[in-house]
Amino acid sequence: MHRLRSCGGSTRIVFALLLATGHCAFAAEPEDTDWPLLGNAHEMQHHADLSQINTDTVGRLGLAWWVDLPAVSGLVGNPLIRDGRVFQSGAGSRIFANDLRTGELLWTFDPRPDPTDGSFMAVYGMLYNRGVALHEDLVIVGTGDCRLVAVDQETGAQRWEAQACDTGTGRTITAAPRIGGGMVFTGNACGDAGSSRGHVDAFDADTGRRAWRFYTVPGDPSKPPESDLYRMAAATWGDGWYERTKGCGSV
Numbered sequence: 001m002h003r004l005r006s007c008g009g010s011t012r013i014v015f016a017l018l019l020a021t022g023h024c025a026f027a028a029e030p031e032d033t034d035w036p037l038l039g040n041a042h043e044m045q046h047h048a049d050l051s052q053i054n055t056d057t058v059g060r061l062g063l064a065w066w067v068d069l070p071a072v073s074g075l076v077g078n079p080l081i082r083d084g085r086v087f088q089s090g091a092g093s094r095i096f097a098n099d100l101r102t103g104e105l106l107w108t109f110d111p112r113p114d115p116t117d118g119s120f121m122a123v124y125g126m127l128y129n130r131g132v133a134l135h136e137d138l139v140i141v142g143t144g145d146c147r148l149v150a151v152d153q154e155t156g157a158q159r160w161e162a163q164a165c166d167t168g169t170g171r172t173i174t175a176a177p178r179i180g181g182g183m184v185f186t187g188n189a190c191g192d193a194g195s196s197r198g199h200v201d202a203f204d205a206d207t208g209r210r211a212w213r214f215y216t217v218p219g220d221p222s223k224p225p226e227s228d229l230y231r232m233a234a235a236t237w238g239d240g241w242y243e244r245t246k247g248c249g250s251v
Contacts, residue, residue, distance in 0.1 A: 019184050033100070035081040036134045038176055054220030056248030066102040069096055077176060080139075085153060089129040089176075093143040095151060108155030113145040115167070121191050133177040133184060135205040142173035147202060150184075160208035164188065169196035174249070183211060187251020198249035217247030 039046045053061070060188045069075070079088040085106065086098045088147040092142030095109040115122035125144025133140045138159060142144035151158055165171040165188040178185045184205040190196045205208060218225060218234035221242055225231045241247070 004198075013014050024186065032082070033081065035079070036076055037078070037179070038133075042180060049131070054227045056080060068096060069104040069105070069107065070108070071096065074126045076128055080134050082134050082153065087132050087153070089132050089140045089141050091127050091129065093129045093141050095132060095141055095148070095156070097139070097153070097156060098179060107157070109149075109150045109151045109156045111141065111147065111161075113143040113147070115144060119167070119170045121189060122167050123174040124191075125174050125189075128174050130174050131176030133179045133181050135150060135184060136207065140177050140179075140184055140205070142175060142177055144172050144174070146171055146173055146187055146188065146206065147172060148173075148184065150205075150208060162203050164201045164203075165199070166196075169197055171198075176193060179205060179212040182206070187216075189250045190248045191248055191249075192248050194245035194248050197247055198251055200251055215250060216249030231243075 010223050012204055033050070036050070038044055040048060045117050064122040068236050071094070073091040075088060075090050077089050079086050081087070081100060082098045086100050087095060089095050093111050093113050097106040097108075098104060099106055104163065113126060115126050122144060128142065129144070134153070137151075137153050139153050140148060140150045142148055142164065146163060146167050147161050149158060149161045164173060169190070170193055171188045171190050173186060173188050175187060175189070183202045185200060187200045188198060189197055196221060200214045200216065202211040202213075204211060215226070215230070218237065221234055225234060237247075
């Protein structure tokens with residue numbers, strides 16, 4: 001079983017652990033070494049149906065390879081694995097693709113986020129990115145300037161991008177997108193500053209077309225609510241909340 005971890009913060013080194021038996025790797029290839037979702041499942045159970053690593057063999061784990069990645073501020077996301085490639089993101093929302101067996105850096109994609117509003121959240125979003133999502137032959141990342149960008153897993157060429165939030169209101173994206181039902185979902189962070197209204201967005205994972213938006217807090221009480229849901233929610237917030245905080249509701 002091949003597993004990969006990122007060493008974030010103080011170094012820029014990626015480690016891979018390989019189970020060795022005697023002087024060679026195990027002869028029979030495991031059926032599946034992919035890790036295509038955060039936690040390897042929608043339930044995030046962090047489980048793999050592989051048996052090479054167990055209580056009898058775990059003591060023989062050792063370093064298979066390491067590689068120095070051009071990533072400042074360390075790596076804080078979880079790597080994903082598909083078809084012999086390891087995908088992860090770093091500062092500036094850059095994506096790195098490495099060969100699973102050798103560690104060779106296959107390609108790097110830089111979405112070039114632009115923190116033009118100069119807010120704390122925009123700068124924070126430039127420094128940290130917590131992972132990518134995989135869909136079919138795409139790897140998708142959220143950027144510090146509120147975009148979703150989809151890249152070809154084999155070549156690193158951009159396939160589509162979509163605007164997911166507005167940086168002018170103090171928002172950014174650092175979280176890894178989530179995948180399900182042919183859709184890609186992302187939220188945004190506003191630092192609980194009360195300068196904006198948090199929301200979750202859903203996009204078609206193949207094309208980047210926006211499907212819907214769900215706000216995490218009710219809107220301006222002086223305006224008609226979008227639905228009865230927000231009318232009910234606003235009734236629980238008491239008086240004067242909008243003037244004080246405007247909600248925010250980071251996802």
